[in-house]
Amino acid sequence: MAINKPLAGLTVVSIEQAVAAPMCSARLADAGARVIKIERSEGETARHYDAAVHDMSAYFVWLNRGKQSTVFDLKNAADIAVVKSMLAKADVFVQNLAPGAIDRLGLSPKVLHQSNPRLITVGIVGYGQDTDYAEMRAYDMLVQAESGLCAVTGTADAACKVGVSVADIATGMNAHAAVLEALIERSITGKGKAIKIAMFDGLADWMNVPLLHYEHQSKETARHGLSHASIYPYRRLDCKDGSIVIAVQHSGEWHRLCCEVLKQPELETDPRFATNALRVQNREALDEKLEPVFAAMTRTEAFRMVEDAKLASATVSSVADLSTHPALRRVKGVANGKVFSLAAPPLHPDIEMAVIPDVGEHTDEIRAEFGQMLQPIE
Helix, strand or coil: CCCCCCCCCCEEEEECCCCHHHHHHHHHHHCCCEEEEEECCCCCHHHHCCCCECCECHHHHHHCCCCEEEECCCCCHHHHHHHHHHHHHCCEEEECCCCCHHHHCCCCHHHHHHHCCCCEEEEEECCCCCCCCCCCCCCHHHHHHHCCCHHHCECCCCECCCCCCHHHHHHHHHHHHHHHHHHHHHHHHCCCCEEEEEHHHHHHHHCHHHHHHHHHHCCCCCCCCCECCCCCCEEEEEECCEEEEEECCCHHHHHHHHHHHCCCHHHHHCCCCCCHHHHHHCHHHHHHHHHHHHHCCCHHHHHHHHHHCCCEEECCCCHHHHHCCCCCCEEEEEECCEEEEEECCCCCCCCCCEECCCCCCCHHHHHHHHCCCCCCCC
16 A cells, blocks of 8 residues: 555445445546455446456456455344444445445444544445435436436437436545545544435436526427537537537637638628527537538648647547547556556556455455454443
């Protein structure tokens, strides 16, 4: 463990599976915290999604680097006693068991704080526990659909989920931020706290712009594929040999697009296009002006012209393109004794090589360390 990492010296215990909670604890591990992961004897859910990376799951190697894996039977009194001893010394406890399960195990925040008032507990749930949806099952795509995200994602003909697990990822990021806030608060008050993070809340927050448009303008946000619903022109355009994405977000960029790229300065003051709201409203008419200009150019020509006009643009990259992208930063990991690389975490792109733990690899070590340290919490 690197001494100069910001969370070095902190201990995190997690009873976690899948993506949301492991995302939170992975970020804490990247920052130097010791993360002790408690799994079932067969390993947690994400271990079994696939065997893409040296016979380990891509999801698992992404989110579990640098953690210690233990196997404890949470229905066994002796094992629970060890877990309670760990939590009596820990700084953070992260779990995403089904609602109520943690209480039945005798690991509720109220019980744990009796022995360790500095402990920060994080419970990840699908929906707010004070709502009618408290007991609803919540998986990533279900929450994407329930939150309305799918209604604004896709094409005019078909609603889609986002291609990665954004509900889980948002939840893990929110939980990570909440832990950091709680650590700052604890440094002032000396006390831990109980945190609840709901998956639905994270995506509902992300949906605020469509929600506000609906509630204040009675406007349903339509699906436009690779085109922005409320900023225009911000879309993919087809060239002779491929596509380019351009973005025009303010009047200066609109001026440069009309004069330097389209070579149609009269469009700048055309009453149909004079403001962003009007351009959004009249996007089909504007497309008739845009599309022929780009269709007559190669992608290289289009990129050069857009760049010369100081406008933003992008390539629609495939995953294969991402694999060799010049902006992609990588870190190394070890899975089943073999080195692999993956995209670097944005907060710590320079982390050292981290090992992905085998199921229960550290159980004996952890049992020896914590088994005799404290009397179990009553």
